Amino acid sequence: xxxxxxxKQVPETNNVKIDPVTHNLQRNGISGVINSxxxxxxxxxxxxxxxxxxxxxxxxMGPPDYEKTLRLAMAMGANEGVLLSSRGFAxxxxxxxxxxxxxxxxxxxxxxxxxxxxQAVDADTGQVGPLVAEKLDLPQYTYVSKLNLSSDGxxxxxxxxxxxxxxxxxxxxxxxxVRSELNEPRYATPRNxxxxxxxxxxxxDEKDLDLDDSEIGQAGSPTIVTKVYTPxxxxxxxxxxxxxxxEAAQNLLTKLSEKSIL
Amino acid sequence: xxxxxxxxxxxxxxxxxxxLQLITKAKEIANGRQVTAVILEDHDQDFENTVKQYGPNQIxxxxxxxxxxxxxxxxxxxxxxxxxxxxxxxxxxxxxxTGRSLAPxxxxxxxxxxxxxxxxxxxxxxxxxxxxPSYGDNIMCEIxxxxxxxxxxxxxxxxFEAVVDGSSEPKINExxxxxxxxxxxxxxxxxxSVSNTRSIGTAKRIIALGRGAQSESIIKKANELxxxxxxxxxVSRPLxxxxxxxxxxxxxxxxxxxxxxxIINLGISGAVQYVVGIQNAKTVVSVNTDPKAPIFDVxxxxxxxxxxxxxxxxxxxV
Ligand SMILES: Cc1cc2nc3c(=O)[nH]c(=O)nc-3n(C[C@H](O)[C@H](O)[C@H](O)COP(=O)(O)OP(=O)(O)OC[C@H]3O[C@@H](n4cnc5c(N)ncnc54)[C@H](O)[C@@H]3O)c2cc1C
Ligand SMILES: Nc1ncnc2c1ncn2[C@@H]1O[C@H](COP(=O)(O)O)[C@@H](O)[C@H]1O
Numbered sequence: 001x002x003x004x005x006x007x008k009q010v011p012e013t014n015n016v017k018i019d020p021v022t023h024n025l026q027r028n029g030i031s032g033v034i035n036s037x038x039x040x041x042x043x044x045x046x047x048x049x050x051x052x053x054x055x056x057x058x059x060x061m062g063p064p065d066y067e068k069t070l071r072l073a074m075a076m077g078a079n080e081g082v083l084l085s086s087r088g089f090a091x092x093x094x095x096x097x098x099x100x101x102x103x104x105x106x107x108x109x110x111x112x113x114x115x116x117x118x119q120a121v122d123a124d125t126g127q128v129g130p131l132v133a134e135k136l137d138l139p140q141y142t143y144v145s146k147l148n149l150s151s152d153g154x155x156x157x158x159x160x161x162x163x164x165x166x167x168x169x170x171x172x173x174x175x176x177x178v179r180s181e182l183n184e185p186r187y188a189t190p191r192n193x194x195x196x197x198x199x200x201x202x203x204x205d206e207k208d209l210d211l212d213d214s215e216i217g218q219a220g221s222p223t224i225v226t227k228v229y230t231p232x233x234x235x236x237x238x239x240x241x242x243x244x245x246x247e248a249a250q251n252l253l254t255k256l257s258e259k260s261i262l
Numbered sequence: 263x264x265x266x267x268x269x270x271x272x273x274x275x276x277x278x279x280x281x282l283q284l285i286t287k288a289k290e291i292a293n294g295r296q297v298t299a300v301i302l303e304d305h306d307q308d309f310e311n312t313v314k315q316y317g318p319n320q321i322x323x324x325x326x327x328x329x330x331x332x333x334x335x336x337x338x339x340x341x342x343x344x345x346x347x348x349x350x351x352x353x354x355x356x357x358x359x360t361g362r363s364l365a366p367x368x369x370x371x372x373x374x375x376x377x378x379x380x381x382x383x384x385x386x387x388x389x390x391x392x393x394x395p396s397y398g399d400n401i402m403c404e405i406x407x408x409x410x411x412x413x414x415x416x417x418x419x420x421x422f423e424a425v426v427d428g429s430s431e432p433k434i435n436e437x438x439x440x441x442x443x444x445x446x447x448x449x450x451x452x453x454x455s456v457s458n459t460r461s462i463g464t465a466k467r468i469i470a471l472g473r474g475a476q477s478e479s480i481i482k483k484a485n486e487l488x489x490x491x492x493x494x495x496x497v498s499r500p501l502x503x504x505x506x507x508x509x510x511x512x513x514x515x516x517x518x519x520x521x522x523x524x525i526i527n528l529g530i531s532g533a534v535q536y537v538v539g540i541q542n543a544k545t546v547v548s549v550n551t552d553p554k555a556p557i558f559d560v561x562x563x564x565x566x567x568x569x570x571x572x573x574x575x576x577x578x579x580v
Contacts, residue, residue, distance in 0.1 A: 124378065161358075164453050227404035231399070239563050
């Protein structure tokens with residue numbers, strides 16, 4: 001059994017600012033960390049490794065320092081790391097990202113299961129998983145909160161919807177995107193941390209993946225960002241409720257009823 | 263004529279409110295474009311009766327028993343066939359779990375752009391301009407898809423209000439299509455969660471509990487007050503670990519967006535991941551022992567003090 005886990009690195013804080021002159025995002029000095037939901041995807045893969053001896057490959061597309069995220073995955077227990085890195089990949093939207101990831105999955109020789117986090121917390125799209133599924137013509141199991149594979153090539157999952165759940169099952173290979181409700185990620189062990197630094201990371205660019213310049217990076221991205229701004233929060237006038245808790249509660253109830261809110 | 267399509271999502275034999283909200287918003291920005299609600303259902307269902315009250319110009323209806331418990335793959339097959347034949351200018355989905363799963367799959371097959379989780383939409387001439395937040399709503403981006411069609415977006419639920427509009431009877435255009443069922447996937451019946459009957463997404467009044475208000479006695483009192491004022495109890499993420507609560511009651515970035523008339527936050531610090539979920543609340547009241555708690559920055563009424571004592575005061579006097 002082979003599992004590929006797709007990982008993204010995101011800014012450590014969401015507190016990014018816009019440069020008042022260039023209007024670009026100021027990300028300098030903010031270091032990158034693994035997207036938190038992707039840690040649940042690694043854990044899901046490692047549970048299959050523990051159970052079936054599955055081979056786990058961590059895959060990411062990004063600048064060279066994304067190596068850090070691959071090393072973390074290996075320190076948790078992934079067998080290998082593959083980095084997709086090239087200037088040509090820069091400026092990719094979700095479609096162009098998925099094109100590169102799908103090509104890399106084929107280059108690696110495919111897998112029984114390809115795992116994604118539910119969404120990357122920088123832009124919260126959650127699109128890359130279903131897009132890769134579509135590009136590889138594989139069934140998708142999105143937002144799963146339970147996931148089981150059987151040794152005879154079946155997948156059985158529970159998807160968590162906004163107001164309930166639904167069970168979906170079928171044949172492997174497949175793509176799954178995981179919710180944080182799925183599992184409690186393990187910590188890296190000292191032994192695996194040490195081992196992770198001994199392993200080589202494979203790096204591919206567009207030539208290795210046989211991709212055309214028109215499919216990747218900005219050229220391969222149908223969407224463009226035309227404006228970036230900091231939302232001007234409509235300043236809320238905050239009224240302080242004074243006195244004891246009881247007086248404050250009484251005071252609030254009066255105000256809410258005056259305004260017909262309660 | 264150029265058309266805006268809205269995919270009508272349904273669960274538990276009900277139209278998802280996000281689809282109705284999108285019909286109202288699309289009509290507001292249509293500027294001469296036709297607003298078409300696209301309904302896929304089986305022969306026992308009649309979602310068109312609900313949808314037509316919201317006044318789309320047209321309902322594109324596919325009735326086929328293979329659409330019962332259809333997988334994302336099967337729905338994609340049907341919607342892509344329809345879109346390739348009828349060439350809508352724009353396709354909109356609610357940014358629900360279902361919408362966020364279907365829309366990118368369809369986008370991939372139609373080789374076009376998709377903007378996720380939008381908070382606003384408008385047209386500049388022919389171009390759909392979609393406003394989406396990034397970095398936990400700290401930054402707003404306007405995104406367009408100038409070269410490819412259709413233009414696609416998923417829109418955050420409860421961002422717009424659904425308004426009934428009986429001014430004209432929509433044309434119902436029922437089409438026969440072959441439903442190409444993907445044999446690789448089997449979908450079972452949906453199971454509603456316990457709280458499904460009263461979802462926090464559409465609640466008008468909410469009492470929200472955080473880590474500073476998680477004792478058994480507070481939870482009991484919050485439920486008591488909720489019963490008295492017709493509110494529903496919701497929580498910040500840490501409280502979903504308690505047996506009383508689950509993800510269904512969680513507000514925030516990885517939970518639910520709410521838009522109540524009134525929300526009372528008890529013992530919630532106001533982390534950005536929480537605050538994004540209550541941005542559409544009309545009146546925000548917060549109680550926290552820490553006078554510097556960030557939740558106060560987004561509140562109309564604040565009380566610095568103990569949540570339980572305040573709750574007692576409310577229950578006594580309401
Ligand atoms: C990727 C990601 C996604 C996330 N998604 C979500 C999400 O969807 N929803 C969410 O809620 N969080 C989410 N979080 C977590 C979020 O960052 C915060 O950790 C969380 O919201 C904090 O919950 P809290 O305010 O209840 O707890 P705390 O931050 O611990 O705050 C407790 C507050 O209670 C106050 N307090 C203590 N005692 C009392 C008392 N007796 N009376 C009154 N006040 C008291 C304290 O002063 C404090 O302000 C997410 C985090 C990440 C990284
Ligand atoms: N550059 C990338 N490299 C590898 N995986 C990615 C990349 N971007 C997104 N993903 C994966 O796709 C998921 C959803 O990302 P997004 O669609 O950007 O919200 C993430 O949780 C990752 O698993």
